[in-house]
Amino acid sequence: MRLSFTPPLDPGAYAFSHRIRVRFAETDAMGIVHHSRYLPYLEETRVAYLRHLGHPYQENQAAGIDFAVLEAYLQYRSPLRFDDEVDVHLVVADVSRATFQIGYLLTVGGEPRSTGVTVHGAIDRTGRAARLPAWLRELGARSDLGG
Amino acid sequence: MRLSFTPPLDPGAYAFSHRIRVRFAETDAMGIVHHSRYLPYLEETRVAYLRHLGHPYQENQAAGIDFAVLEAYLQYRSPLRFDDEVDVHLVVADVSRATFQIGYLLTVGGEPRSTGVTVHGAIDRTGRAARLPAWLRELGARSDLGG
Amino acid sequence: MRLSFTPPLDPGAYAFSHRIRVRFAETDAMGIVHHSRYLPYLEETRVAYLRHLGHPYQENQAAGIDFAVLEAYLQYRSPLRFDDEVDVHLVVADVSRATFQIGYLLTVGGEPRSTGVTVHGAIDRTGRAARLPAWLRELGARSDLGG
Amino acid sequence: MRLSFTPPLDPGAYAFSHRIRVRFAETDAMGIVHHSRYLPYLEETRVAYLRHLGHPYQENQAAGIDFAVLEAYLQYRSPLRFDDEVDVHLVVADVSRATFQIGYLLTVGGEPRSTGVTVHGAIDRTGRAARLPAWLRELGARSDLGG
Numbered sequence: 001m002r003l004s005f006t007p008p009l010d011p012g013a014y015a016f017s018h019r020i021r022v023r024f025a026e027t028d029a030m031g032i033v034h035h036s037r038y039l040p041y042l043e044e045t046r047v048a049y050l051r052h053l054g055h056p057y058q059e060n061q062a063a064g065i066d067f068a069v070l071e072a073y074l075q076y077r078s079p080l081r082f083d084d085e086v087d088v089h090l091v092v093a094d095v096s097r098a099t100f101q102i103g104y105l106l107t108v109g110g111e112p113r114s115t116g117v118t119v120h121g122a123i124d125r126t127g128r129a130a131r132l133p134a135w136l137r138e139l140g141a142r143s144d145l146g147g
Numbered sequence: 148m149r150l151s152f153t154p155p156l157d158p159g160a161y162a163f164s165h166r167i168r169v170r171f172a173e174t175d176a177m178g179i180v181h182h183s184r185y186l187p188y189l190e191e192t193r194v195a196y197l198r199h200l201g202h203p204y205q206e207n208q209a210a211g212i213d214f215a216v217l218e219a220y221l222q223y224r225s226p227l228r229f230d231d232e233v234d235v236h237l238v239v240a241d242v243s244r245a246t247f248q249i250g251y252l253l254t255v256g257g258e259p260r261s262t263g264v265t266v267h268g269a270i271d272r273t274g275r276a277a278r279l280p281a282w283l284r285e286l287g288a289r290s291d292l293g294g
Numbered sequence: 295m296r297l298s299f300t301p302p303l304d305p306g307a308y309a310f311s312h313r314i315r316v317r318f319a320e321t322d323a324m325g326i327v328h329h330s331r332y333l334p335y336l337e338e339t340r341v342a343y344l345r346h347l348g349h350p351y352q353e354n355q356a357a358g359i360d361f362a363v364l365e366a367y368l369q370y371r372s373p374l375r376f377d378d379e380v381d382v383h384l385v386v387a388d389v390s391r392a393t394f395q396i397g398y399l400l401t402v403g404g405e406p407r408s409t410g411v412t413v414h415g416a417i418d419r420t421g422r423a424a425r426l427p428a429w430l431r432e433l434g435a436r437s438d439l440g441g
Numbered sequence: 442m443r444l445s446f447t448p449p450l451d452p453g454a455y456a457f458s459h460r461i462r463v464r465f466a467e468t469d470a471m472g473i474v475h476h477s478r479y480l481p482y483l484e485e486t487r488v489a490y491l492r493h494l495g496h497p498y499q500e501n502q503a504a505g506i507d508f509a510v511l512e513a514y515l516q517y518r519s520p521l522r523f524d525d526e527v528d529v530h531l532v533v534a535d536v537s538r539a540t541f542q543i544g545y546l547l548t549v550g551g552e553p554r555s556t557g558v559t560v561h562g563a564i565d566r567t568g569r570a571a572r573l574p575a576w577l578r579e580l581g582a583r584s585d586l587g588g
Contacts, residue, residue: 001447001516024341024351025181025334029174029229035510036172036480040319043477047318047377057318057377069476073514075442082176083341083351148300148369171488171498172481182363183333187466190330194465194524204465204524216329220367222295230488230498319477321470323523328466376470 003071005093007103007115014089014105016052018045022084032079039072042104042116045088055135064125065133070099071119077112084108095140098122098129150218152240154250154262161236161252163199165192169231179226186219189251189263192235202282211272212280217246218266224259231255242287245269245276297365299387301397301409308383308399310346312339316378326373333366336398336410339382349429358419359427364393365413371406378402389434392416392423444512446534448544448556455530455546457493459486463525473520480513483545483557486529496576505566506574511540512560518553525549536581539563539570 011017020041028034050057060066080086087107094101104116124130158164167188175181197204207213227233234254241248251263271277305311314335322328344351354360374380381401388395393415400408418424452458461482469475491498501507521527528548535542540562547555565571 003514006442021338023334023338024175025183025337027176028171029176029178030507031176034172035513036477036484039477039480040317043319044315044317066471069517071514071516072476073444073512075512076510150367153295168485170481170485172484177360182366183330183337186330186333187464190466191462191464213324216370218367218369219329220297220365222365223363318469319475322465323468323470323472325470330466 001071002099002119003073003101003117005101005103005117007091007105007117009105009112009115011087011089011105011107011110014091014103016045016049016090018048018088018090020044020086020088022080022082022086024082027082032081033084035074035076038074038076038106038114038116041086041088041106042072042102042118045090045104046102046118049090053135053139055133060133063133065130066123067120068123069118070121072116073118074114074116076114080106080108080113086113092136092139095132095137098132100132100136100140148218149246149266150220150248150264152248152250152264154238154252154264156252156259156262158234158236158252158254158257161238161250163192163196163237165195165235165237167191167233167235169227169229169233171229174229179228180231182221182223185221185223185227185253185261185263188233188235188253189219189249189265192237192251193249193265196237200282200286202280207280210280212277213270214267215270216265217268219263220265221261221263223261227253227255227260233260239283239286242279242284245279247279247283247287295365296393296413297367297395297411299395299397299411301385301399301411303399303406303409305381305383305399305401305404308385308397310339310343310384312342312382312384314338314380314382316374316376316380318376321376326375327378329368329370332368332370332374332400332408332410335380335382335400336366336396336412339384339398340396340412343384347429347433349427354427357427359424360417361414362417363412364415366410367412368408368410370408374400374402374407380407386430386433389426389431392426394426394430394434442512443540443560444514444542444558446542446544446558448532448546448558450546450553450556452528452530452546452548452551455532455544457486457490457531459489459529459531461485461527461529463521463523463527465523468523473522474525476515476517479515479517479547479555479557482527482529482547483513483543483559486531486545487543487559490531494576494580496574501574504574506571507564508561509564510559511562513557514559515555515557517555521547521549521554527554533577533580536573536578539573541573541577541581
């Protein structure tokens with residue numbers, strides 16, 4: 001287990017935020033968002049963050065680099081419901097030579113609903129581990145979150 | 148609209164049947180299976196049928212043929228619920244030179260819950276319309292469903 | 295089959311439009327958006343339209359009315375891909391006493407990718423067919439699309 | 442974070458196993474099963490295990506008990522692909538008064554592909570934490586995995 005980052009509950013500790021409105025198709029028979037539906041929210045937020053940074057997903061793919069998901073962790077604090085406007089806060093953390101972690105906080109109206117972490121590795125076109133791009137390593141260096 | 152086949156309500160009119168148990172993740176906040184979740188049931192049944200016929204999906208892919216979904220239609224008669232064991236009945240219909248249709252009947256305990264039709268076209272590796280394989284055209288010829 | 299509306303290819307024939315960006319999680323191993331993933335796009339657009347009309351989904355639920363999906367039809371003209379910004383155009387059509395149809399046109403950069411129709415019925419809390427709300431019947435009366 | 446169990450890589454260390462065939466709809470544009478699609482596999486296996494134990498999900502619901510997912514963790518070791526027959530191995534672990542953990546190992550042809558853990562709490566009809574049923578506490582007592 002590489003997972004080491006503990007996502008804080010303070011939205012101010014995050015570098016980026018992306019709003020997602022819950023679809024009816026994402027709810028389940030308990031009347032809440034199914035727990036498997038959070039991972040696409042985190043992914044959509046990562047994609048929005050890369051675009052925001054000026055290094056969109058497609059640029060990385062063109063360079064032969066993909067960021068595989070190695071591990072994923074979610075803590076469900078209180079449920080999300082249909083039509084909730086969810087702010088997904090994101091911060092890059094624990095960047096090493098070949099892997100990095102991303103911490104997430106999901107809030108609705110400023111109130112924490114869930115936290116999560118994904119661990120990623122850069123892989124080349126053959127699926128082998130690759131060095132992280134320079135801009136990503138620098139991003140980790142600039143981050144000084146206590147975790 | 149190429150859609151022309153009317154799927155019958157009699158299970159005896161179908162060539163193949165495949166059982167699927169409803170996952171909790173497929174339900175929605177109305178307590179029933181979400182209407183978008185039926186299409187993967189139809190697809191799983193098509194894949195099982197191709198395997199049953201001795202022409203598995205992978206064989207067609209290796210031959211450079213893919214069966215694109217051109218149209219899809221579903222009629223929801225009465226809902227599916229969590230843990231239901233659904234029998235998906237399937238029949239190939241209305242086979243032309245480049246397209247074919249598949250009719251579906253979904254039953255639980257023999258009782259009709261839904262019907263559906265998908266319209267498919269064979270495409271080659273460049274995405275262009277291709278001739279249907281001979282075994283598939285013969286399948287259409289053997290079928291004498293009134294529709 | 296109640297389905298009767300033919301969705302036009304001209305975006306100008308639609309009453310409302312809603313933009314959705316394709317998630318990576320919605321693609322499949324053919325590199326395109328899986329055909330089952332369109333139905334949640336249509337649903338998200340219906341919900342946005344009801345909100346736009348001032349009759350949000352929750353208001354209808356509070357009034358004991360739900361709009362069940364009775365039938366759904368999709369025609370896939372050319373594929374959607376990851377990160378595409380899809381404009382889902384919507385128009386209410388063929389309103390009867392207890393059912394109505396919605397036509398959809400999906401475009402990317404103004405170019406048609408898909409059309410669809412859903413047929414809905416109003417149901418009350420016991421699941422029985424109910425009269426459509428007045429605002430919805432009037433909506434149908436105002437529409438004079440040739441189809 | 443309650444997550445404490447480390448799922449072993451030896452299938453012999455698990456109490457139960459359930460086979461799932463990968464659907465095409467579960468793949469993504471990287472040609473592999475999307476990482477969000479594993480959680481429904483774990484859930485389907487939990488449901489099959491409860492049925493196998495003679496305490497099906499519906500019995501617990503009728504007794505007013507639900508097992509909420511509090512945390513979920515997945516480690517993706519090597520990808521799953523379309524049509525893979527995945528054996529999901531499961532073991533209950535770390536049972537406390539109100540929570541328990543489940544460890545998972547996913548294998549294809551006996552080869553490990555992924556491990557996971559879910560942390561669950563019993564909740565009553567009002568959503569408050571409830572005592573675990575006796576049979577579940579005993580299940581934990583019988584388990585003597587090192588973890």
